[in-house]
Amino acid sequence: MYVLGEIAMNIKRKRVTAIVNAWSRIVKENILTREQAVDILKKSYEEMGIEPIRGSSASPDLYDKDMASLYIIGKLGLAINEELAKEIIENIFSIEILLEKVVDIIKKVASYDELCRDYSEICKNLDDRLAARLLRYIFTMYYFGFIDRASYFEMLRKTYIVLRPLEETVKRFIRFVIAYEVGKKMSENEIKNKTSLNMVKNMIALDIGIPHTLPSTRYIIDVAKHFFEIPQNLVNSLKSENK
Numbered sequence: 001m002y003v004l005g006e007i008a009m010n011i012k013r014k015r016v017t018a019i020v021n022a023w024s025r026i027v028k029e030n031i032l033t034r035e036q037a038v039d040i041l042k043k044s045y046e047e048m049g050i051e052p053i054r055g056s057s058a059s060p061d062l063y064d065k066d067m068a069s070l071y072i073i074g075k076l077g078l079a080i081n082e083e084l085a086k087e088i089i090e091n092i093f094s095i096e097i098l099l100e101k102v103v104d105i106i107k108k109v110a111s112y113d114e115l116c117r118d119y120s121e122i123c124k125n126l127d128d129r130l131a132a133r134l135l136r137y138i139f140t141m142y143y144f145g146f147i148d149r150a151s152y153f154e155m156l157r158k159t160y161i162v163l164r165p166l167e168e169t170v171k172r173f174i175r176f177v178i179a180y181e182v183g184k185k186m187s188e189n190e191i192k193n194k195t196s197l198n199m200v201k202n203m204i205a206l207d208i209g210i211p212h213t214l215p216s217t218r219y220i221i222d223v224a225k226h227f228f229e230i231p232q233n234l235v236n237s238l239k240s241e242n243k
Helices: 004-028 034-048 067-077 086-092 094-108 112-118 120-125 128-143 149-162 164-187 194-208 217-224 232-241
Strands: none
Touching (some): 004 034, 004 067, 034 067, 034 086, 067 094, 067 128, 086 094, 094 120, 094 128, 128 149, 128 164, 149 164, 149 194, 164 217, 194 217, 194 232, 217 232
């Protein structure tokens, strides 16, 4: 039987395969720099005929951002950090190691003021760009199954509270998350029309609990197609209802 959910799993499986293949080459070729690793990661995705995790548009540094996927799968899935020298890991993944540290810090502190008081160096470096990378890092852990949905939503709420000066960046990313979650429901045939889409969208937004983050129907479709196979008749119907 042809199941749309299986296609979504195949997309994810292809991404995992691309990352595992990249790791194989990195270890085999004794790669020492981030630039080399990014190039290998890009080629691995191209060989699989798939793109990394992305939103509705691809940024010029998409593959550098997706080093988070390489790091997370490598460390949590393959235990590569136990095989490679610490110096090599730190040289290739300096950004991801910082993001990992920031995630742990956000779990500990209660506010932005506490963050800046106890971790002044981290606070000085926090801007919209780093916050966006941080949010992508956490999503990557969720996407590949290293944290569950409830824990992920809880982490989003905590990030929103702690990074209050950067709340607009957080809200923009939450729109992406809601679009992803709605896309998942679309691929599972749980959404039939604009009415059910809006119901699901609002329920997910309530579950996350961060205000003013509802994505448009067009944005949902644009994001979802990078993760799921959405029935074309549903896409056409939603677009026509959105006019």
